[in-house]
Amino acid sequence: MLKDVDRAVLTRLLDLQAEDSAISRLQLRRASLPEAQRLAEVKDLLDELESDLDIATKQADEIAREQARIEGEISLVEAKTGKEEKRLFSGAVANPRELGALQAEVEMLKRKRSTAEDSLLEVMVQRDDAVETMQRLASEREGAASQAEQLSATVDALISDIDAQLGSHQEARQGISAELPEDLVRLYEQVRDAKGGVGAAALVGGACQGCHTQLAAKEVERLRAAGGVQRCDNCRRILVV
């Protein structure tokens, strides 16, 4: 039956091949969009920034609690110092040994306060750094989030455009395939599967366009004279003369 296939049908087979090649190109493009790759990278960055921001927020909270603790300690020491100084200067304590002990207590409280104030300063510097880090991370996260949003919209638009093109090529493919003899389509599909997506090729200037091999003049002559379905001697693709 394949011997009886005429030229017009074989030419139509090349149209089917063109549709299949277009479909393959679109599928490849759909699967390897650089914008989608970039979107995945930005999403990874966004996850990383969110987790960094979470850590930085916890650190800042911890520092804030430490600051509150030191401030509480300072006010306690202040209150106690005030009370002891009041006793010291009230004249209520006359015993020199007791007075000495009270003075020593006040001195100790003042040293304690001074140490606590040094710690407070340190913690305040740490808190400034932590807040700065949080703000930087938050602004980086915001930037990444808006970039992800834009890329996502771009990818959606590209995919829907590709899908529309795929749809029309698939429709065209089905139409052509329905016109062709079933056994020819079956052979074409077998060869196409085995030959990297190209099952049928034209013979142009004595060269097979599937494998780009220049055929011997005699073979070209034979092909031109013979009717029906012919195959390239070199790559075995269906050769449309």
Ligand SMILES: [Zn+2]
């Ligand atoms: Zn060939």
